[in-house]
Amino acid sequence: MTPDEITRYVHEHIPLTRHLGAAVLEWTGASVRLGAPLAPNLNHRGTAFGGSLSALAILSGWALVHLALRDRGVEARVVIQRSELDFDDPVDGDFEATATLPPAGDWDRFLATLDRHRRARVVISSTLRSAGGVGGAHRGTYAAVVLPPP
């Protein structure tokens, strides 16, 4: 899937992402970068609403696991189980969330467990950034369940 195809899929199936203005900007095979404009995500202080930052971060980790599994030919249902987000400086511009594959050992263990038990869990880190710098650090715990062939 190209970034545009992922964006269209997400907009169609998760309507709130349209209102966030979320778009998949880049998928490298090891990280995925999502972006959102500030305007629809403003809070009462003229900076980004914490709920918008959290939503984009959660989405970035989900997209990473989904795409990385798909690249390996694994169709899985991926759901978030736990979200931890440390907010840094207020975000006063358009922002991005970049999710990155975990260290190879953790990722390989996740794949091996998924292969053996058809379900497994992995922690994905995402970084929120804007032109002003780092806006937050997210750790999402995602559970994957392999789907039976259609």
Added chain:
Amino acid sequence: MTPDEITRYVHEHIPLTRHLGAAVLEWTGASVRLGAPLAPNLNHRGTAFGGSLSALAILSGWALVHLALRDRGVEARVVIQRSELDFDDPVDGDFEATATLPPAGDWDRFLATLDRHRRARVVISSTLRSAGGVGGAHRGTYAAVVLPPP
């Protein structure tokens, strides 16, 4: 402020909350209950998007601190510093986030620090619920800074 007034304020100043369909349903002086319909918050699995649940939970804790301080005549800027959300069962209906004041000792310490230093931080717990049961447990760390009189 009445629940409707808070809802209007939030919709006006945090546009994403309109798209969440978030509304303040009740403010008791010790807890605040926010609600949102499922439809605008669906994900690709037909249940509530994790980012929507997170956003409503973050908003509920913010509203609680804001309203509880206002009831005590304190006008403060309240911002979230850390969000932790454990997701339970998938949420397959309209949902609510109820934020509750912390134990009296913690809350009194927060108020005393705010009075002395004009800034303080407090952890607020919120519970996500739908007709199907508990959908998640949120812990938000909020920082308050007292605003100078206008």
